[in-house]
Amino acid sequence: MSSNDISSVLTENRRFDPPADFVSQARIKAADLEALVKQAEQDYEGFWADQAKQHVNWKQPFSTILNADNAPHYRWFEDGVLNVSYNCIDRHLAEKADKTAIIFEGEQGDVTHISYQQLHDEVCRLANGLKSLGIGKGDRVIIYMPMTAQAVIAMQACARIGAIHSVVFGGFSAESLRDRIADASATALITADGGNRGAKVVELKSAADKALEERCDSIEHVVVLKRTGHDINIQAGRDVWWHDLVAGQASECEPEWVEAEHPLFLLYTSGSTGKPKGIQHSSAGYLLSAIQTNLWVFDLKDDDIFWCTADVGWITGHTYVAYGPLAVGATTVIYEGAPVVPDAGRFWKICQDHKVTVFYTAPTAIRALMKFGDDYPSSYDLSSIRLLGTVGEPINPEAWMWYHRVIGRERCPIVDTWWQTETGANMITPLPGVTSTKPGSCTLALPGIAADVVNEAGESITEANKGGYLVIKKPWPSMLRTIWGDDQRYVDTYFPKFDGKYYLCGDSARKDEDGYYWIMGRIDDVVNISGHRLGTMEVESSLVAHDKVVEAAVVSRPHDVKGEAIVAFVICKDERPVGADAETMVQELRNWVGEQIGAIAKPDDIRFAEGLPKTRSGKIMRRLLRTIARGEEITSDTSTLENEQVVLQLQGKA
Ligand code: WTA
Numbered sequence: 216m217s218s219n220d221i222s223s224v225l226t227e228n229r230r231f232d233p234p235a236d237f238v239s240q241a242r243i244k245a246a247d248l249e250a251l252v253k254q255a256e257q258d259y260e261g262f263w264a265d266q267a268k269q270h271v272n273w274k275q276p277f278s279t280i281l282n283a284d285n286a287p288h289y290r291w292f293e294d295g296v297l298n299v300s301y302n303c304i305d306r307h308l309a310e311k312a313d314k315t316a317i318i319f320e321g322e323q324g325d326v327t328h329i330s331y332q333q334l335h336d337e338v339c340r341l342a343n344g345l346k347s348l349g350i351g352k353g354d355r356v357i358i359y360m361p362m363t364a365q366a367v368i369a370m371q372a373c374a375r376i377g378a379i380h381s382v383v384f385g386g387f388s389a390e391s392l393r394d395r396i397a398d399a400s401a402t403a404l405i406t407a408d409g410g411n412r413g414a415k416v417v418e419l420k421s422a423a424d425k426a427l428e429e430r431c432d433s434i435e436h437v438v439v440l441k442r443t444g445h446d447i448n449i450q451a452g453r454d455v456w457w458h459d460l461v462a463g464q465a466s467e468c469e470p471e472w473v474e475a476e477h478p479l480f481l482l483y484t485s486g487s488t489g490k491p492k493g494i495q496h497s498s499a500g501y502l503l504s505a506i507q508t509n510l511w512v513f514d515l516k517d518d519d520i521f522w523c524t525a526d527v528g529w530i531t532g533h534t535y536v537a538y539g540p541l542a543v544g545a546t547t548v549i550y551e552g553a554p555v556v557p558d559a560g561r562f563w564k565i566c567q568d569h570k571v572t573v574f575y576t577a578p579t580a581i582r583a584l585m586k587f588g589d590d591y592p593s594s595y596d597l598s599s600i601r602l603l604g605t606v607g608e609p610i611n612p613e614a615w616m617w618y619h620r621v622i623g624r625e626r627c628p629i630v631d632t633w634w635q636t637e638t639g640a641n642m643i644t645p646l647p648g649v650t651s652t653k654p655g656s657c658t659l660a661l662p663g664i665a666a667d668v669v670n671e672a673g674e675s676i677t678e679a680n681k682g683g684y685l686v687i688k689k690p691w692p693s694m695l696r697t698i699w700g701d702d703q704r705y706v707d708t709y710f711p712k713f714d715g716k717y718y719l720c721g722d723s724a725r726k727d728e729d730g731y732y733w734i735m736g737r738i739d740d741v742v743n744i745s746g747h748r749l750g751t752m753e754v755e756s757s758l759v760a761h762d763k764v765v766e767a768a769v770v771s772r773p774h775d776v777k778g779e780a781i782v783a784f785v786i787c788k789d790e791r792p793v794g795a796d797a798e799t800m801v802q803e804l805r806n807w808v809g810e811q812i813g814a815i816a817k818p819d820d821i822r823f824a825e826g827l828p829k830t831r832s833g834k835i836m837r838r839l840l841r842t843i844a845r846g847e848e849i850t851s852d853t854s855t856l857e858n859e860q861v862v863l864q865l866q867g868k869a
Contacts, residue, residue: 229612231619231652233628237601241648243511248649251662262663263291263503263692270506271499272306273297274472281690287710287718288697289690290476291500298470299479299502300342300375303541304335305470315546318520318569319364322411322552326568329364331544334371336466341372343468344460348403348436352377352471355401355481357434358527359383359392359423361410362551365440365457366527367537369405374479374498377471378403381481381493384528385410385417387813389425391491395483396426398493399699400433405457407440408447413553420447475499481699482530484636485750486708487739493699494530494636500692501534502542504640509539511661512630512641513573514602514648522548522566523575523604529747530636531606535575539640554580559587563595563622574622575604575632577746581614582776585621592621602647604630607746608778609734615654633657633734635720636748637709639693642666643732656731665689666732668724673713676726682735685724686717694718740837742771742779747815754781754818757811761804763787768827768835769818772844780819782844784827784865791823791864820844824864828856840865 238244243251255262260280267277277295307314312332319327329337350356356378360366362385373380381399383392396404404427410417420439427434439449440457449456479498483491509515513535521540525531540547548569554562562584566574584591603623610618610631619629628647634640643666645651645658652658660666665688668676676683687694697705709718723735737743740751751769758767766786774780785804792800805817828836842849843865853862863869 229654231628231654233648233650234626237628238648241646242514242516243646243648245649248646248662255663259663259689266507266663267292267295267499267503267692270510271295271297271503272302274301277475277499283690287690287706287715288702289694291497291690291692292475295475295499296472297475297499297502298375298377298472299498299538299542300338300371301470302502302506303371303374303538304331304338307331307544308335311544314544316541317364317367317547317549319549320551320565320569321363322414322550322556327364334368334541337368337461338371338375339466339468340461340464341368341457342375343464344438345372345378345403346376346468347460347464348455350376350378350403350436352473352477354378354403355399356380356403356405357383357392357396357399357401359385359387359404359406359419360440360527361385361407361412361417361419361442362526362532362549363407363410363440363442364549365407365442367541367547367549370480370527370533370537371541375468375470377473377477379478379480381483382528382533383483384526384813385412385419386526386528386815388810389422390811391813392422393426393430394491395493396434397430398483398491399481402433403436403438404434405438405440407442408445409443411443411552414556416443416445424448424450473498476696478696480533482533482636484530485741485748485753487741487750487752489750489752489756491750491753492701492704492708494695495697495699496639496693497696500694501639502538504691504693505534505539506542508641508644508661509535509543509545511646512632512644513575513604515540515543515545515573517544519572520546520548520570520599521573521575522550522569522571524550524554524562524580525575525577525606530634530639531575534640554584558591559584560591560595563592563597566597566600567595570599572599573602573604574600575606577607578605578610578614579608579745579776579778581605581610581618585614585617586776589621597622597624601627602630603627604632606632606634608743610655612654619654628652631655631657633732637695638687638691638720639695642687653731656727656733658731660732664691667717668726668732669713669717673717679728680725682723682725684712684738685720685722685732685734686713687720688717690718742781744771744779744781744815745777749781749812749816751781753812754783754808754816757808757816758783758785758804760811761807763789763800764804766827768837768840770837770841770844772820772841774819781816782820782822782840783818784840784843785821785823786826787823791825793823797823822865822867824861826858826861828853828862828865
C-alpha cells in the first residue's frame, strides 16, 4: 500500500473551513458535535438509545438496546415495534400533508410533484393491491424499475406491509435479475414496461420475462407499471398492470407493525467471489441512521430540496432518496434519465428548475461533467445550492476543486461521505457546519461510529499516513445483519480477522496527522467502476461461461472518468484469435458480459493469449496482470513462468 504518493502529500495542505453563514444555521455545530462525541465515548449504548428515542417513532418502545449474545449477529432495540413507511410518511401528515415529498422529472422532461398526502394514498393503494395478491410480512418482493417516483412508492408499499424488498438496478441484465430472484426466493416482481435512459427505451419487462424463464418458480405475481407505453408481453394469470391492481383500492392501509429487527430489505452487492451477496438490513437500526445522517450530514431542514442522483438500485438511492429524506420530512428529487440528455447541462438545469438546495452525486459523474467544461454549469442559476456531497469512491482533488469552484461557487461545503451497502448509512464524513475539509479525504467518523485503521495484528496504527485495514470496532445500528440465507458467509466475509471482534470493511485506509481518513482502495478482488462495486470474479465467471472461452482473469486499471476500468485476459478454446478475428471476439465477449451481468461490467479492454501467467503452485499472477493492464514496466521476476511468451502476448507485443 503506497500511501505517500506526491499528489496526496500536496493536497493535504489545502483546507477549507465551513463558510460562516453555513455554520450559523447548521443543525450540528461544533459544540453539539463535541457533546455527541463525548456521550458516545462515555456511554455508547446510552448514546444510541437516546438517538433512537429522539428520531424514530415507535409503536411500542424498546427496553433493550444492544443484544450481542450471538455476536457478530447483533440485534438492536429488539423489543421495539415500528413501521418504516409510517415513519417516512404518516407521521408528517398532521403538519405537512400538502408539502411536496417527491419531485419527479422524466428524461423527456415530464415533471410531477407528489405531496406527502398523495404519497401516502399511492403507497396505501399499492400496499392494499399487494395484499390482495396475498403478499405479506416477510415475503420477498423484487423491484426492477426505472428511476421513477413509483420505484419509491413500491419500496414504501413493501415496507408498509412488512414485505422485504430487494431492488435490482434496472441496468442489470435478465441473468443478474434471475440470480437475485432465485437467491431471495421472491414471490413477486414489480417492474415496468420500460424506462427512458440515454434517449432510448430500457426494455425492463422483456428482460424480466427472460429472467423468469428459468429458476424463478417462486414468482407468483408480476406487477407492471406502464411507463413508456410500448408493446410488451402480458402473461395472463401471472402479470397484472400496476394501474389495474391499484384501481379501486382504499387509500388507507394500516401499517404492519414489525419488530425492530424485521428485515426491511435485501440489496445484492459484489464481493470477492462470483456470487453476489444479499445484504440484509433491519427496520429500526437502518431507519435510525438514515434519519440521523440526513439531518446531520445533509443538514436537511423543512425547506430543503434534496437531490441525490443515485438510482434506487444502489444503497445510496435507498438511504438518500427513498427512505432518509422522507423520514425527515424533506423534499426528494428523482430524475429518471442520463446526465447528458439532451446535453451535459441537464443536471444543472434540474438543480435550477427545482431549486435544489442539497446536491449529492458520485465522483465519476463529476469527472464526466467536468470534461464538458464550465460553460454548462455557468449558464444555469445554481444559487439555491447550499451543500454538496460525494460518495462511492475516492474523489480526486482536481474533481473536488472543480465541484467546489464551479458548482458550489466557492460558498458550499462539500461532504465526502465514506460508507458501504453494508453500513447502511454514512460513516466517515465531514459534518458540513463543523469539519474543515481537505480535498480527497472523507475526514472523520461520525459520533457513535468506532472506525479505526489497524495493522495485521489488529492494533491501531498511530503513525500518521501509514496504511492499514479500515475497521469498525463496535457494532452500530444500521450495520447489515447477515447475508441472506448464508450466516456463515456473513461471518467469514466481515469478521474473518481480529478474533471476529472488528467489522472488516474491505478497504484500506490511512489517517493523516489530523486523524483524517484517506481511503486507499480495496483489499479484496472488488473493483469500483463508476462508483459501482463489481467483483472481478463475477466478470471472470461470466467470461468462462462463454462456450469459446476456457480461462479468464480480470483486473482493473485507473480510468479518468470511471475511476477504474476493467481489463480482461482471456484464453480461448480454439486458437488464440488475432487481427480481425480478435476484434470480432472482443465484441462478442463484451456483448456477452453485458447480457450476463449488465452494461457496467463490459470490459474496456480484452486481450487474448495462449495461457495466463501463473506461479509454480498454479496461482494466477494478478499483480503482474495489473502491471500489464496499466501498461507499466514489468519489474517482477518472470523467469519462473512456464511460458514467457504469454506475457508478450498479453502486452500486445506478440
Ligand atoms: C468505496 C456505496 C472513498 C469504498 C455507498 C467502499 C468510497 C465502497 C467512498 C462501497 C468515499 C464509498 N471515498 N471510497 N467517500 N464511498 N467508497 O457498497 O471502497 O456501493 O467500500 O456503497 O465504495 O460501495 P457500495
